[in-house]
Amino acid sequence: MSLTLGRTALKRTIVVAAVALLTAAGCTPSPSEKPVASPGVEPSGTVEFWHFFTDREAKAIDTVIADFKAKYPKVNVVVKSGQDDTKMLQAIGAGQGPDVGLSYSTDAAGQLCNSSAWIDLKQYVDRDKVDVNKFPETVRNYTEFKGKRCAMPFLADTYGLYYNKTLLAEAGLSGPPKTLTELSDMAKKLTKRKADGTIERAGFLPLSSFYENVPSHLYPMVGAKWLNDDGTSAVGSDPAWKELLKWQKDLVDWYGYDKLEKFRASLGDEWSADNAFHKGQVAMMVDGEFRIAYLRDQAKDVQFGTAPLPMSDSQSSRYGAGYVTGNIMGVSRTAKNPEAAWALVRYLSTDTGAIVKLANLIKNVPTTTEALANPGDLATDPEFKVFIDMFQNPNSVHMPSTAIGPALEETMSKFMQKWQSGSATDLDAGLKGVDEEINKQLQLAG
Amino acid sequence: MTALTHDSASGGPPRPRGGGVLGRDDLTAPAPRRPRRRTRTEVLLFVARHSIAIALSLMFLAPVVFLVLTSFMTSDQSLTSNLWPASWHPENYADVFTRTPMAKYLLNTAVYAVLATLFMLLSSVPAAYALAKLRWRGRNLTFVAIVCMMMLPPQVTTVPLYLMWANWGLTGSLWPLILPMLLGDAFSIFLLRQFLVTIPDEYLDAARVDGCGEWRALLRVVLPMARPGIAAAAMFQFFYAWNDYYGPLLYTSENESAWTLSLGLASFRSLHAVQWNLLTAATLLTMVPIMLVFFFAQKAFVQGVTLTGVKG
């Protein structure tokens, strides 16, 4: 068997390869500078809008989009639901993707802006004299990246504590916990085990893999820091993280990790009617304000209350705060029709009527001061009021956006899995490891 | 792969080409030559073998049985540790179709699998013929390249190929997975070549002497004789496309209307909050078409697996 190529064949191969390489290198769509139209021009054409909502919430989006179409009859909006950031980035990179994209989390802003997958909206904002100061400061911050306004707020989510009033009353407890110590004590009182020791009901399920228990929703309870001022990871040096993880591990160990994980794996899906809180299998949990709508839709019998996140004992003065995150919108660099895309973004982020309507439909927190001041029926809903107050609480926090997007939280989340199960025992070394990993990824994304 | 089973160690007389495993109807051992009286040990061995075989059969079957049972439960019950449905709900199967775009996924999967198979045959049969029956310079090198390509993990070429298809505006559809089949599929070429080399040259020579060109020799002589090999290759390709997850995930994930069953199935939980009873029903619905194809073409398939057994 001869393995040598003929000389001509070799030359030919090299030429083919070189041509191929050049094609590849030049194949990414080059950024096209689309001129901004003069003010007052009526937008027209088709806009593709991608969002991540599904089912009931997706239907709510559709009604607001219908309002938009009524207002701008020349614009046609094609909606694709159930998308995610990975797909969106990938599609934009492929030169396709949406004209307007909706991301579920603020930490994606960094990635989307840094890579300029979303265009800088400054010229449109300036032309149409949109006052960004009507967004609360937090919102203003998380829709910018390094001074670039490449995103607009859609609605916001605020995370607090849900508790089952019936179960609390049965256990002789009067109100929600305000500190982590109280949370642990109450969790223990509310927990019910079967004769063989397996868990039947958890007062509070502290595993980081449970529903919404991701690190970002828990860290406000200890006031921990993600990044230092120089942009490097602060996880290994901020003692608050240790406090959070120790508290979490203590509670996990009280249940027994194996028992708890078995219990968790037997629970229904978070977004289905079988959600463990709906079924009374957990008595308290951390979740976003949107859960209210799910509970009223799918579990009408559950008597629930809402409260701000409990704080660690040293942070008790910050009680009232929660975790804030927003859905953010942007116009893709591949948008075929940026004018119409901007019209949609502008409508959804600044039209008070649209914001209030949607906020009421899917029970999310509105993101302009006007809408917050006058949020329609949401204002008279005591359970929801808690979240609006949390949202406006100056101590509430949101994830910093970085060029590595979700990697920041995912790295921490993976360490928490190791820590809670007991396979990582050295907390300091573990957190230092998280630091190192985050810093390296930040470096790579540059 | 028949070629691989030839081994110098066997030392026996060379078997007739096309014989051996392929010629056999069934893969069971030939009957003993003459009846003998069974000894006690033999009876014990017989019992032992069959007990193990039956136990194994149960283990292979059990997962499917549990799936079937769960697919008839209520959503509530599917979350408990009960094994038997308290009440039977065949409507779960209808629910799968109404609550998820299962029908659409099924159609996409069928289009992908059928087109990929047809295209593969069009391009790969001639190539396999040239590799097996024509002698030309660079043939061995080409064959080595084909083997390399066959062994190449798809992840290696993912990024450049994705960019290429993106450049052509075809991402978001299944075309990046179907169109390459027009340019030959390495595994199928390999498989078909292995089969074609077992066809005796005398038949071809006869056709060539008649004045037929090589193409006519392929169409008139080889195709009819290679039907089992072609059937096996076609079926492998069909199954591969049907079961593929990585390809559709990479190319169609942002466009749900192009999703295949595998991709849809993996996303049912997060997209449609589908519960275990429906999920198990959908899982079974995904398996069934494949099993049906298998039952109708079991013989050709078993031959094919035997012939190579690379992807399977």
Added chain:
Amino acid sequence: MAITTVGAPGTTPGAPPARRSAPRWWRARERLTVLSFMAPALIGLALFLVYPLLASVYFSFTKFDLINPPQWVGLRNWTFLLHDPNVRTAATNTLWLVVVMVPARMLGALGTGLLLARSRRGAGIYRTLFYLPALAPPVAATLAFVFLFKPGTGPVNSLLAHVGIEGPLWFNSPQWAKPSLVLLALWGIGDLMIIFLAALLDVPKQLYEAASLDGANAWQQFRAVTLPAISPVLLFAAVTGVIQTLQYFTQAAVAASVASGQATTGGGISSTFGYPENSTFTYPLWLYVVGFRYGALGYANVLAVVLFVVAITVTAILLRRFRTFLGSER
């Protein structure tokens, strides 16, 4: 490119092809004939093998996020490889699977193959039953297994509880997740079993008879007769098994996503890869995450090139085998 018909007596493999003293136009015609057969496949090789490999190498020296044009950064991605803790985890997991899953599948397939080769009655039914699971689409099979092995309420642990055993957490435990994937792989050994079975039935009966006349017991017969006779098939299965395991993606991705029970809304399926505790985080998963989730395609190509080198090394073993086998064929 000269055509001669194959099988001409006396042609030794590897020797230069026999050239007939045919007129030039005839040789050109022959060349065209070959080209008419091979053209699509040759274009395919150039487009889907040669080009992506070269492009991968080029991209591995660039910073590239799919959005902006690639930027040359020299060895930066390659040095990152040395300090990337995730690649260590991922490679270790993949290696674990290669070392455990491949032999487990081969032993299982050989065992069932031997069993079927010996039993006459009912072999057809057993064969079908053992084979069927191999047909199940990987996503479906993985879903099924995660459901069966659910720690609290799954049928497996329920049955174990009936006999007084407290089952492990299976797919939810970092220690058990990979073994659970091995069980899943064992469920689908049917394809391998069929190959081994065919090879076993091809072993000439006379050899066994001769061996038993020499007084060899069953184990000695297996060592002296069966194993040598089927060793080429075993080698082939081992090599393809390793290659398949190097690209292990679907099962790990789906098992992690389902076992984690976390909704991936907005984050995509890749946000749960590796659950629990990165124990199912394989090399191809990391490649996918780096490239398409974190948008670091330059580094993803470093990972791709490394994977290619490993795969080609393993394939080389097979190719060496093919050399003799190409030769002995005609």
